[in-house]
Amino acid sequence: MNEIEQMGVVPVAISVDSPEESGDLCKKAGFTFPFLSDPNTVAIRAYDLVHAKAGVNGHDISRPGEFLVDSSGVVRWVNLTEDFRVRARAEQFLAEARQLK
Amino acid sequence: MEQRKHNWHAWIGFALCLIGFLSYPFFFARYPVTRDVPWANFLILAAGLAFLVSGLWRAFGRSQEYKGKILGPILGVLGLAAAGFFCFVIFFATKQLPKSAGAPKVGQKAPEFTLVDTNNKQVSLASLLATPLPNSGMPPKGVFLIFYRGYW
Structure with missing residues (x-):
């Protein structure tokens, strides 16, 4: 994540967690980039990432998904894993991020 | 009558099955090399099942020498359940994601x-x-x- 930030790309984490829950996570893990709260799955729906009823109390949550968006707002790289154990490798993403101007 | 020997193979097999299962969330899932394809856990589970088979063979095939006619099958079933549950999680449960x-x-x-x-x-x-x-x-x-x- 540090490498991403050094390249001038801002990581932004989005989930249905409340601002308080995300704040605790940031404090514990030492994250300084923004964590956004989407409890009503507004953005999550806009990106078609809703995982219906997969939350603890059966509410909707986000499936994992990563998007690199350039300064003009265009998507440059997408990762939508089919298995939430398997996540994007940093190298794949960094190669694309280095191309950003 | 001579005391029969402890059936260590059954216990080792059971322990390896548990370790093979639990080491994934607590250790191997942290590293991409052992996370994406959990080969380390499959090896441990395979070793565990081999020990369980050996333990059961000792319990039933050489029952004059070894204990474990009761505990052996129990450990065997539990070990197999741990291995089976691991495979279920790896091959099925974590893939239940919407298509997006x-x-x-x-x-x-x-x-x-x-x-x-x-x-x-x-x-x-x-x-x-x-x-x-x-x-x-x-x-x-x-x-x-x-x-x-x-x-x-």
Whole structure:
């Protein structure tokens, strides 16, 4: 994540967690980039990432998904894993991020 | 009558099955090499099952020498259950994700959103792209949106 930030790309984490829950996570893990709260799955729906009823109390949550968006707002790289154990490798993403101007 | 020997193979097999299962969430899942294809866990589980088979063979095939006619099958079933549950999680459970066919694709405009951050401040995609970075004083070259499951 540090490498991403050094390249001038801002990581932004989005989930249905409340601002308080995300704040605790940031404090514990030492994250300084923004964590956004989407409890009503507004953005999550806009990106078609809703995982219906997969939350603890059966509410909707986000499936994992990563998007690199350039300064003009265009998507440059997408990762939508089919298995939430398997996540994007940093190298794949960094190669694309280095191309950003 | 001579005391029969402890059936260590059954116990080792059972222990390896448990370790093979538990070491994934607690250890091997942290490293991409052992996470994406959990070969280390499969090896441990395979060794565990081999020991269980050996333990059962000792318990029933050489019952004059070894104990374990009662505990052997119990450990065997529990060990097999641990291995089976692990395979279920790896091959099935974690793949139950929606298709997300409508997710924005490379070259498309990223949908705009406005959400609150951990300080309850409104943050939009446009504002993220426009806010100068503290180190360079320039707007970011891009943002990396990470949608995650969260703790719910």
